[in-house]
Amino acid sequence: MQTSRGRRRAAGPSPTPRVVEVISAERPRDPHREARRRRGPFRQITEFASASGIGQKAGIALAATGLVLTVTVPSTSPVMATSTPDVVPAVAAQPAQQPEISAEAGARIDFSRSAVVTKADPDGKLKQLLSAQSAGAVSRAASVGSLGAPLASLTMVSPFGYRVSPITGGYGDFHRGEDFAAQCGTSVLAAATGTVTFVGWHDFGGGNRVVIDHGNGLETTYNHLSGFNAQEGQTVGRGDVIAYSGTTGASTGCHLHFEVQVNGEVVDPTGWL
Numbered sequence: 001m002q003t004s005r006g007r008r009r010a011a012g013p014s015p016t017p018r019v020v021e022v023i024s025a026e027r028p029r030d031p032h033r034e035a036r037r038r039r040g041p042f043r044q045i046t047e048f049a050s051a052s053g054i055g056q057k058a059g060i061a062l063a064a065t066g067l068v069l070t071v072t073v074p075s076t077s078p079v080m081a082t083s084t085p086d087v088v089p090a091v092a093a094q095p096a097q098q099p100e101i102s103a104e105a106g107a108r109i110d111f112s113r114s115a116v117v118t119k120a121d122p123d124g125k126l127k128q129l130l131s132a133q134s135a136g137a138v139s140r141a142a143s144v145g146s147l148g149a150p151l152a153s154l155t156m157v158s159p160f161g162y163r164v165s166p167i168t169g170g171y172g173d174f175h176r177g178e179d180f181a182a183q184c185g186t187s188v189l190a191a192a193t194g195t196v197t198f199v200g201w202h203d204f205g206g207g208n209r210v211v212i213d214h215g216n217g218l219e220t221t222y223n224h225l226s227g228f229n230a231q232e233g234q235t236v237g238r239g240d241v242i243a244y245s246g247t248t249g250a251s252t253g254c255h256l257h258f259e260v261q262v263n264g265e266v267v268d269p270t271g272w273l
Contacts (some may be wrong), residue, residue, distance in 0.1 A: 031134050068202035122148060122238050123193045126214065135262040140271045146167075147272040148189040148238050150222060150258045151245075154182040156256065160268040166252050176266045177221070177259035182245040184226050184254035190236045191220045191273075206257065207249020210242050217264075224248050224258035 029172055057083035103109065115173035126146040128136050158166075158179035163171035182188075197219075226246025236242055245256045260269045 002112075002159045019233045034272075042082050042222050096265050113190075126192050126218075130214065130216040130218060134216050143272050145273070146188065147220065147269075149258070149273065150189050150220075151180055151182055151186065151256060152189070154273075160266075160270065167250055177257050178269045179224070180256045180258060182254060182256045184246050186245040186256075187241045188225065188243040188245055188256060190220050190238055190240045192238045194220075194236065196232055196236060196242070199230060201230050202249060205250030207251060208243070208246065209249075211241070212236065217262055219261040221259040221261065223259070224251045224255065 032254055060239060095200055129135075129142060156178055158175060160175055160178050162174055163175050164171055188210075192212075192214050194214040195210040196210065197213045198209065200209065201207070202209035203221060206221070206223035207221075208228065210222045210225065210228065210230060212220050212222075214220065224246055225243040225248060227244040229244070230240075230242040230244070232237060245254060247254045251257075260267050260272050
């Protein structure tokens with residue numbers, strides 16, 4: 001028999017109902033299962049990330065790529081600040097108490113200080129240059145100022161190099177040094193410390209002449225002198241009076257002819273004065 005809906009209708013009595021089997025044995029369960037069930041999935045993920053360190057690594061990776069991620073991860077091991085009565089906090093050291101100083105208005109205060117005296121070594125630069133290398137290897141930039149002035153006041157009247165001869169009036173005369181104006185009898189000074197190697201008459205126009213050897217191929221000569229104040233073999237210092245200016249030899253008037261020689265060759269004195 002079938003109903004109008006197409007279901008089959010029972011023709012006989014209803015069968016005996018099945019007996020419900022009751023299982024009394026309890027299955028073992030994870031003791032933390034209920035706790036995890038109460039927490040949401042997002043909280044489980046954040047706890048796992050906090051425990052394993054993945055969250056920190058992911059944050060570093062996202063920061064490196066320029067992305068910004070803000071995740072609040074609960075601390076797995078909170079640290080609680082407790083006060084310990086036995087521990088005394090350190091106190092910063094206080095500066096020593098300075099005595100108070102008072103003075104009346106308009107009072108004069110003097111501070112005593114030790115005198116400082118500085119003594120310059122005028123030959124220091126020249127000694128350093130000549131001890132490191134020969135005079136021929138010294139550059140012009142390094143040699144300037146290493147020699148002192150041969151007169152107390154320098155007024156150059158004829159430079160180093162080719163010129164018109166004051167004696168013959170001819171062109172192409174090579175001037176081996178520099179001429180400085182000086183009245184006859186003016187003190188001539190040693191340009192630097194050295195040994196006097198010649199005092200006497202110069203046969204090639206220099207007249208009375210003094211030559212000083214400063215070492216390592218450097219020499220200075222002083223010409224047309226009216227008198228001498230040094231002897232051969234004497235050691236003189238910078239600024240010592242070695243002679244007096246004059247007009248001896250090939251000269252047209254009182255002056256000092258000053259030369260600088262490097263390894264026997266004359267050079268421009270301006271590069272050393």
